[in-house]
């Protein structure tokens with residue numbers, strides 16, 4: 001696709017474009033509910049006899065004109081209403097994997113929001129089962145590796161998060177091959193990380209990897225809260241860290257990964273022009289920046305679209321593009337041996353293309 005990044009975006013050379021497209025990649029910030037394309041959303045609505053307030057796929061897509069995070073979340077949660085059965089969760093996940101594989105994504109760590117579904121009376125076991133079946137199929141058939149990061153909705157209470165954790169824990173053994181992380185998403189402003197201090201502490205005791213959205217719309221103080229109170233291992237987004245030079249230095253020193261989502265930032269008006277995105281500045285300041293697609297069905301692009309948008313608008317060098325991909329491998333929760341294998345593959349690709 002062509003992004004609407006900016007009218008002054010320099011065109012990428014054909015060679016650079018194909019280099020980016022076939023680069024081996026990891027995806028570390030991807031909401032599975034945000035991969036529900038309007039076509040599938042309509043098909044599931046029909047299958048489940050759910051009425052939609054849109055006459056057509058085109059009318060729905062035309063509504064994807066967001067002014068901020070909340071304006072997106074309202075549609076994203078409404079869209080998730082069509083997900084009712086294990087098969088629905090499976091089909092959505094399988095469609096994402098097919099799309100990710102086309103972009104040479106080799107490993108994906110996938111957020112899912114059980115509360116969006118349990119609030120509507122869908123069993124948490126249904127959510128786990130559908131997503132996991134598609135992920136295991138992809139692993140067995142294509143060697144596509146993945147993990148599941150169960151995320152708490154921060155506009156709900158910590159008590160609600162504990163209820164969700166309690167409902168999910170009996171499933172842990174059954175999904176031990178996939179479920180290894182806990183995340184925090186939804187409306188950031190007014191819902192600081194500290195609100196979830198106790199439940200994150202419990203998840204840490206339980207041995208989960210921890211991540212949290214911070215510094216997308218929220219201030220740098222929320223990034224500090226995610227680091228110091230929640231004790232996360234990655235910051236999801238984190239682009240507002242640039243407003244606090246001491247925090248920037250710390251993030252660089254600690255090699256704290258930021259899972260940046262360029263097209264998301266553009267669509268949600270975190271930046272008004274891709275040419276002004278701070279990804280390149282963060283990368284050049286030594287931060288462990290990674291590129292990800294967030295909610296690609298809503299934001300107009302999957303992994304390659306995100307890489308291509310920043311490569312072009314920010315005039316990234318080939319070495320910088322490779323560094324982004326390398327950071328994605330390093331920042332993943334893969335075992336060291338798997339990281340080593342993927343890094344060797346990336347080096348080999350770099351040396352031969």
Ligand code: HPA
Nearest residue numbers: 031185186187213294295
């Ligand atoms: O970008 C996001 N930010 C916060 N919550 C979310 N839930 C889905 N996508 C997002």
Ligand SMILES: [Zn+2]
Nearest residue numbers: 029031185294
């Ligand atoms: Zn996100």
